[in-house]
Amino acid sequence: MHKLLIVEDTDSLRDVLATVLEQEGFLVDAAASAEESLPLLKSNSYDCILADFKLPEMNGLELLKELRNNGSEVPYIIMTAYGSIELAVDAMKSGANDFISKPFESKFLCANIKDVIAHNRIINREPIQLTSESPSIETKDPEFLKILSQAKKVAQVDSTVLLLGESGTGKELTARFIHEHSKRKDEPFVAINCAAIPSELLESELFGHSKGSFTGATQDRKGLFEYASKGTIFLDEIGDMPTLLQVKLLRALQEGEIRRIGSNTPVKVNPRIIAATHKDLEDCIATGHMREDFYYRIAVISFQLPPLRKRPDDIEMLTRHFIDYFARKNGRPAPKISKDAMDFLRRHPLPGNTRELENVIQRAVILSDDLIEIEHLGLGLDIHFDTINEARITLPAIAEQAVRKAEIDLIMQTLRQTMGNKSKAAKLLGVSYKTLLNKVKEYQLSL
Structure with missing residues (x-):
């Protein structure tokens, strides 16, 4: 879970930001001034700082410069109601990761924070710490x-x-x-x-x-x-x-x-x-x-x-592993998986390989009760008559799955083209930023 620090002198806005970000799953500390934030920064490690530009004494830009001069590389976003090109350039030169003009939508802010944190973690500089939950290679192939x-x-x-x-x-x-x-x-x-x-x-x-x-x-x-x-x-x-x-x-x-x-x-x-x-x-x-x-x-x-499609025995082994893992993570008994669903997984090409299988099973564990069926998998279908017959899939279901697969492929292709920039991707796709975020969330997409 990511931990944030909000530095905002307006009490009402600070409280609203804290509430919204906590609802999004962040751990949040808050300070009313740059001076008040300094002890928190010394005693805590944050994944991102969200600071207003205009603060009572030291402003948000001065706080940023002090952090960077002291060697801190924590992601930093500046908010301001006094947005200008000069201020944005100054912020970026001083090491800010993003610059947001007020007012802004909460969903836009949350998406920006997640993007900044994700970009900062493209590079993993931490020594690996293996635990019982650490991913490892499992194969019978x-x-x-x-x-x-x-x-x-x-x-x-x-x-x-x-x-x-x-x-x-x-x-x-x-x-x-x-x-x-x-x-x-x-x-x-x-x-x-x-x-x-x-x-x-x-x-x-x-x-x-x-x-x-x-x-x-x-x-x-x-x-x-x-x-x-x-x-x-x-x-x-x-x-x-x-x-x-x-x-x-x-x-x-x-x-x-x-x-x-x-x-x-x-x-x-x-x-x-x-x-x-x-x-x-x-x-x-x-x-x-x-x-x-x-x-x-x-x-x-x-x-x-x-590829996983050439390792059919691994598909079953990994499926059962992911079912147990996500059931344990969600605090529920592990559901069983039907023979039809398992056979369908073994026949499916799984172009995303183990990563795709993991996402499929995570979704199925969330949506199923005691038994995972084909409809819980949410996979696009290759339209072969033998598969249709064996899986008993209807024509409307095939059309729905085909649309889903086409949307996923196009969204992922566009996000790769824009280096993960969702605003640019939304423009290229001809949809609103909000619609794209909803689709990314619905399909559980990530770069």
Whole structure:
């Protein structure tokens, strides 16, 4: 559960904001001034700060500058009724993550806060802390078991590893598996999605930057290569990395040193690199989207992870695992699953693989009573007459499922096109921002 700090001097607005955000599932602390917020900031860790610009003494922008000067990188949103381009630019230069003009709708505010927190967590800089609830690889598939056996051997050396496979096949879990079986297991494991971050920011995240090297660089900052120099860096969606950055990364891997943006001082680094992609990298090379020398550098050892549809025994095992997990999480007895529903899952292509199956079962556990049936799965249907006959699906139901699948595919494609920006996506889709948010919530979509 995310924890927020509201800094707002108007009592009524502060109370309303706290109530709305608590109803959205946030933990909320509130302060009436910047000065009142400082002790809270010292004694608590927050996922986001929502601060008014106009405060009694120190204003919201001055509070932001003080936090950034003290090394805090907590996401920060400034609210103001005095919105102007100059103020917005000043806020962003000082390190604000977003700038909101009053008045605003509560749903818009909640969506912005969630987006800011999600963007801040695209990069996981925290060492992994495994618990009994931590996700792990579960498989009975002979091919996957063979890959894991080979991965254990690979873990003992520091060669770069390339994991290939469709989205949701377990590439990050396999990368963590390699890390956990290596001599680096007590050092940081950090993951970064190369497709989710603009190239300029991606270079800064990998190599760090010096204070003043670009607008918003208010302090020196280590990159992931320094942070995880003794650990493992997982570069997801490496096929989307810009070619110019591929050159810099190739040099870093070959020379074992990096230079922060804005600095000429070399820094020695030695992280273990594991890369992954769902793309055909040979096609990327042919089209000029990937350098051949970079490909051979990251593909010293490669594994092709099989999709879930080719692991039918795993579908049943994972389904029962997710049923137990989500039932326990929701504090209810685990429902059973009908033979028709299980057979349907085994026949379904599951293009999203394990990630899709997990979402499907979470939905089914919520909607079902004692028994999960086909209608609880909410899956789009491939229209084959044998499947229609066996599953006893009506024509209106098929039409409804087809519309659902088309909407999901189009929304996800547009969100990827806009890098997750829902306002831009809504405009491209020709719907209101509110309608898009409702669809995202209804279909439980996430990038």
